[in-house]
Amino acid sequence: GESVGLHLPTLSVQEGDNSIINCAYSNSASDYFIWYKQESGKGPQFIIDIRSNMDKRQGQRVTVLLNKTVKHLSLQIAATQPGDSAVYFCAEINDYKLSFGAGTTVTVRA
Amino acid sequence: DSGVTQTPKHLITATGQRVTLRCSPRSGDLSVYWYQQSLDQGLQFLIQYYNGEERAKGNILERFSAQQFPDLHSELNLSSLELGDSALYFCASSVGLAENIQYFGAGTRLSVL
Numbered sequence: 001g002e003s004v005g006l007h008l009p010t011l012s013v014q015e016g017d018n019s020i021i022n023c024a025y026s027n028s029a030s031d032y033f034i035w036y037k038q039e040s041g042k043g044p045q046f047i048i049d050i051r052s053n054m055d056k057r058q059g060q061r062v063t064v065l066l067n068k069t070v071k072h073l074s075l076q077i078a079a080t081q082p083g084d085s086a087v088y089f090c091a092e093i094n095d096y097k098l099s100f101g102a103g104t105t106v107t108v109r110a
Numbered sequence: 111d112s113g114v115t116q117t118p119k120h121l122i123t124a125t126g127q128r129v130t131l132r133c134s135p136r137s138g139d140l141s142v143y144w145y146q147q148s149l150d151q152g153l154q155f156l157i158q159y160y161n162g163e164e165r166a167k168g169n170i171l172e173r174f175s176a177q178q179f180p181d182l183h184s185e186l187n188l189s190s191l192e193l194g195d196s197a198l199y200f201c202a203s204s205v206g207l208a209e210n211i212q213y214f215g216a217g218t219r220l221s222v223l
Contacts, residue, residue, distance in 0.1 A: 034211065034212075036214075041216075042216055042217075043112065043114075043200050043202075043214035043215050043216050043217050044153070044200070044202075044214045045112070045214070046211050046212075046213065049211060089153065095166070096158060096165060096166040096207060097155050097158070097166055097168055098143070098155055098202075098212060099155065100152060100153040100154075101152075102152055103152065103153075
């Protein structure tokens with residue numbers, strides 16, 4: 001299933017379903033955003049980025065949506081797989097600094 | 111593999127001690143960043159160096175310091191360690207100064223006993 005709306009710290013998804021991970025950012029002046037995936041015992045891994053002059057960007061099985069009006073980012077993962085189980089962070093860059101959100105732990109059910 | 115190398119992977123030490131964490135950036139990257147990740151604080155930006163010079167500072171304590179050497183590797187020095195300094199410390203690197211994708215190393219897990 002999908003989860004939309006407010007940021008959730010955890011998300012449980014059936015394998016094969018689509019996932020939506022939400023993120024609210026804090027600084028309206030931020031103009032570059034990145035989604036990272038962090039698997040257990042590893043460092044954050046780049047997934048996809050988007051600049052503020054765009055509202056949508058697609059990668060391989062992932063789509064990022066940006067709504068500047070409400071300062072909201074979302075990451076959509078299509079056909080979620082067991083290897084997608086991880087913590088997902090959104091991050092905004094402002095004044096050279098990368099600020100991370102709280103993270104959403106995604107668990108994929110077989 | 112991100113191409114960013116951090117050593118050591120694990121470090122166990124006692125309160126009051128000093129440790130040095132090392133980071134080698136990806137080949138060609140001029141910027142190095144340090145982050146602290148703890149359970150209650152999440153990922154916190156500490157400091158950034160670009161081509162040997164400090165460029166941005168975050169929530170870095172005065173007991174902590176860093177430098178970037180001419181070969182672009184970086185070291186994070188943590189002194190007068192406290193129990194609360196136990197955390198994962200990540201290094202990241204990027205090509206330029208800003209609005210660049212940062213690639214993270216696997217981290218150093220510091221345990222202060």
